[in-house]
Amino acid sequence: MSTSPAETADQDRLSESEYRDRLRELPPSAKLVAKVLEGDSPLSQGGLADESLLPDRTVRYALNRLEEEGLVDSRYSFKDARKQVYYLTI
Structure with a gap:
């Protein structure tokens, strides 16, 4: 029995509580970047x-x-294949 890509993606997603627990241990810059991605995702590093x-260096870190x-x-990115865009896994 195999799983479809959609089912695999659902299994890889974090629950809200797991997300919050992992985020709690990270530095403030990572929390801010995650908060920005919560509201406007996906985004490039720039x-x-x-x-x-x-x-830029802090965002990269x-x-x-x-x-x-x-x-x-x-x-x-679909708009520019030279760029990567980032999104939350929740």
Whole structure:
């Protein structure tokens, strides 16, 4: 018995409480980036820097931490395949 890609994606998604527990342990910059993504997702790294008013380097660090925790994932942009966009996994 195999699972469809949609079922696999649903299984990979975090519950709201898991998301909050993992986010609680992260630095303030990662929390701010996650909050921006809650309201306006998906966004590129540059878009996140513009929306959060954080430096690019800080956004990059925050995204790395969020990805390590499994809270954020990325894909290539449909509008510009040279850019990656980031979205929450909840």
